[in-house]
Amino acid sequence: xxxxxxxxxxxxxxxxxxxxxxxxxxxxxxxxxxxxxxxxxxxxxxxxxxxxxxxxxxxxxxxxxxxxxxxxxxxxxxxxxxxxxxxxxxxxxxxx
Amino acid sequence: xxxxxxxxxxxxxxxxxxxxxxxxxxxxxxxxxxxxxxxxxxxxxxxxxxxxxxxxxxxxxxxxxxxxxxxxxxxxxxxxxxxxxxxxxxxxxxxxxxxxxxxxxxxxxxxxxxxxxxxxxxxxxxxxxxxxxxxxxxxxxxxxxxxxxxxxxxxxxxxxxxxxxxxxxxxxxxxxxxxxxxxxxxxxxxxxxxxxxxxxxxxxxxxxxxxxxxxxxxxxxxxxxxxxxxxxxxxxxxxxxxxxxxxxxxxxxxxxxxxxxxxxxxxxxxxxxxxxxxxxxxxxxxxxxxxxxxxxxxxxxxxxxxxxxxxxxxxxxxxxxxxxxxxxxxxxxxxxxxxxxxxxxxxxxxxxxxxxxxxxxxxxxxxxxxxxxxxxxxxxxxxxxxxxxxxxxxxxxxxxxxxxxxxxxxxxxxxxxxxxxxxxxxxxxxxxxxxxxxxxxxxxxxxxxxxxxxxxxxxxxxxxxxxxxxxxxxxxxxxxxxxxxxxxxx
Numbered sequence: 001x002x003x004x005x006x007x008x009x010x011x012x013x014x015x016x017x018x019x020x021x022x023x024x025x026x027x028x029x030x031x032x033x034x035x036x037x038x039x040x041x042x043x044x045x046x047x048x049x050x051x052x053x054x055x056x057x058x059x060x061x062x063x064x065x066x067x068x069x070x071x072x073x074x075x076x077x078x079x080x081x082x083x084x085x086x087x088x089x090x091x092x093x094x095x096x
Numbered sequence: 097x098x099x100x101x102x103x104x105x106x107x108x109x110x111x112x113x114x115x116x117x118x119x120x121x122x123x124x125x126x127x128x129x130x131x132x133x134x135x136x137x138x139x140x141x142x143x144x145x146x147x148x149x150x151x152x153x154x155x156x157x158x159x160x161x162x163x164x165x166x167x168x169x170x171x172x173x174x175x176x177x178x179x180x181x182x183x184x185x186x187x188x189x190x191x192x193x194x195x196x197x198x199x200x201x202x203x204x205x206x207x208x209x210x211x212x213x214x215x216x217x218x219x220x221x222x223x224x225x226x227x228x229x230x231x232x233x234x235x236x237x238x239x240x241x242x243x244x245x246x247x248x249x250x251x252x253x254x255x256x257x258x259x260x261x262x263x264x265x266x267x268x269x270x271x272x273x274x275x276x277x278x279x280x281x282x283x284x285x286x287x288x289x290x291x292x293x294x295x296x297x298x299x300x301x302x303x304x305x306x307x308x309x310x311x312x313x314x315x316x317x318x319x320x321x322x323x324x325x326x327x328x329x330x331x332x333x334x335x336x337x338x339x340x341x342x343x344x345x346x347x348x349x350x351x352x353x354x355x356x357x358x359x360x361x362x363x364x365x366x367x368x369x370x371x372x373x374x375x376x377x378x379x380x381x382x383x384x385x386x387x388x389x390x391x392x393x394x395x396x397x398x399x400x401x402x403x404x405x406x407x408x409x410x411x412x413x414x415x416x417x418x419x420x421x422x423x424x425x426x427x428x429x430x431x432x433x434x435x436x437x438x439x440x441x442x443x444x445x446x447x448x449x450x451x452x453x454x455x456x457x458x459x460x461x462x463x464x465x466x467x468x469x470x471x472x473x474x475x476x477x478x479x480x481x482x483x484x485x486x487x488x489x490x491x492x493x494x495x496x497x498x499x500x501x502x503x504x505x506x507x508x509x510x511x512x513x514x515x516x517x518x519x520x521x522x523x524x525x526x527x528x529x530x531x532x533x534x535x536x537x538x539x540x541x542x543x544x545x546x547x548x549x550x551x552x553x554x555x556x557x558x559x560x561x562x563x564x565x566x567x568x569x570x571x572x573x574x575x576x577x578x579x580x581x582x583x584x585x586x
Contacts, residue, residue, distance in 0.1 A: 001136040003146040006129075009136070013128045024125045027115040028107075029148045035102055035110075037189045045104040047130045048178065052190055059202075072197030075190050077149070079180030085134070089153070089176040092138060 036077055048081040137178060149182040196515040198525060492560055493571045499534035501555035508549040514542065521553050522561045527568075529575035530556055542579055 001009075007025060011018045032050065035042055041051040057073040081089075102110075104126065112122035133151055136143045143151040158174040188195065506517055514532055515525035522530075532542050534554035539545050562568045 001141045002144045006132060006136070006143060006145065010125075010128050010132050013132065014124065021125070024111070024115055024117065024122070025129065025145070028111050028126065028129070029145065031107065031110045031114055032148065033186055033189055036186070037192065039100075041101045042107060043101055043103055044107070044126075044130055047134070048180075049101075050180070060199075068202040070200040070202055072194060072199065074194050074197075077180070077182040077186060077190055079149075079151075079178070081178040085178060086175070088134070088138075089178070092153075092176050 039075075044082075046082055046084040048079055048085060050077060050079050052076070053078045145183075147183055147185045149180050149186055152179050152181065153177070154179045196513045196525065490567075492557060493567065497530065497533060497560075499530075499552075499554035502534075502552045503555045504553040506551045506553065508545050508547050508551060510547055512545070512547075514545075514551070517551065517553060522556065524561065524563050524569075524572075526572040526576065527556070527561050529572055529579060530554060530561070532579060533575075 007018050007022050010025070011021045014021060032042055036050060036052055039052050041049055043049045052075050055074050055076055058071050060069050060071050061067070062069070108119055108123045108126060111117075111126065112119045115122065117125075133143050137151060137153050140153065145151075154177045156175050156177055159172050161170050161172050162168070163170050182190070503521065506512065514528035517531055518528035519525040531551060531553060532539060535549075535551050538549050538551070545551075559565075560568060
């Protein structure tokens with residue numbers, strides 16, 4: 001399901017035009033991005049938490065050339081599902 | 097978690113204010129959004145949200161574990177898990193504080209140490225050469241002391257030839273002024289000779305076998321070499337009569353001398369030498385001329401004493417030869433001589449090639465002494481114009497940079513970085529040094545630029561900021577080190 005399909009399905013549920021839904025979704029994403037950039041954790045009830053984690057700098061060694069490279073630290077977004085979502089997923093038969 | 101956590105309610109508030117919709121509408125929207133995503137995930141789909149990221153279901157296999165308290169084996173059942181992969185846009189926005197950092201390769205120092213090692217290695221043979229030259233000098237001094245009065249003159253003549261021989265490779269591929277210096281230092285009489293004659297002497301010197309006859313040649317050259325070469329053919333006939341009784345003495349110790357006895361064996365020998373070492377051939381011919389002259393003009397008897405001393409010298413020089421190959425010598429000599437020259441920054445390597453050409457020329461016409469000298473002179477003069485055509489990029493890198501044109505300007509805000517500007521305008525953050533250089537007047541400290549400072553982005557030559565050219569990167573990094581370390585020292 002891509003962006004458009006998501007908007008379509010949401011518009012159907014809300015009984016509102018796609019353009020409004022698209023606009024709202026865009027604003028929501030913007031808000032979330034700003035909050036995350038500000039190093040905040042966002043919690044969606046019954047869905048999960050978005051948080052920013054810092055990956056520390058590390059030394060990587062190229063396996064074949066043995067060249068050592070210092071990888072600088074970086075900030076990444078991490079998502080952890082809530083327990084409610086986890087319970088819901090338990091009912092799901094696995095596809096693999 | 098001390099981090100500020102934004103709850104669903106706060107998100108609703110923020111979204112409603114931002115989209116200027118009622119809170120109720122925002123709340124409904126968020127609920128629908130989450131349920132939509134969940135449903136899609138439940139259906140086994142991948143949910144992709146533009147500029148945010150992708151949600152995916154991941155199946156974790158059941159696995160065995162051990163109960164920490166009881167030690168019993170337990171099986172953790174398999175479960176599905178929602179994973180989120182942030183979009184590039186979100187990734188970059190979040191990582192903004194560390195965006196200026198780039199991976200650093202730590203093994204760069206090895207190259208430098210290798211270069212130093214190479215320098216040491218190439219200097220070593222030179223030192224050995226000098227030592228051997230000193231040894232030869234000492235040996236010659238001994239000979240001089242031992243020799244009867246009659247031989248003294250000859251030994252004095254031998255001394256310079258030995259000196260020149262030990263350093264002849266340098267002379268060959270170096271220049272004539274250097275040749276003069278060596279001559280002046282080592283020999284008083286030979287210095288008086290004219291340049292062209294020196295060259296001839298040098299050519300004559302090359303074969304060690306004819307060494308004993310060299311003194312005669314030297315004196316001969318002082319008289320007139322041109323005349324000598326012109327009359328060579330006549331004298332070969334004459335000398336063949338003179339040689340025999342002299343020959344018997346020398347034949348045992350000096351095999352090369354015997355070749356000069358009959359013209360035909362000489363030709364065979366000429367070919368043989370050609371195979372062995374190309375540059376020996378013309379030299380051998382010259383030496384032959386010298387030998388014939390010596391026999392013709394001087395009194396034949398040459399004592400065994402001189403012979404034995406000369407053979408010992410020969411051994412010494414032969415040892416020296418074994419230690420270094422020709423290429424090694426070229427390297428050493430060019431490196432050693434470099435600092436002396438005014439044009440030291442120019443690569444010396446091309447020089448050797450013309451010299452080789454000149455030698456091959458001389459091989460083509462081995463009988464003509466002047467012919468061998470002329471190309472040698474040319475070869476030394478030739479490389480000079482070649483040297484002057486220096487890499488234009490290198491010039492640009494080394495020369496001072498002038499910033500006249502600007503392609504843009506940026507105002508510093510919190511979070512602005514020169515490296516980011518560099519990446520934006522030059523496609524590589526390493527080139528920030530050029531922005532700094534252009535704005536030096538406004539930036540007292542490149543690490544802390546006051547907010548509100550207007551930064552002018554200079555227009556740089558595309559060759560200077562060629563990302564694919566390691567030279568450009570290297571230069572930028574050098575400048576980086578220069579500025580950053582300067583700051584740290586202050």
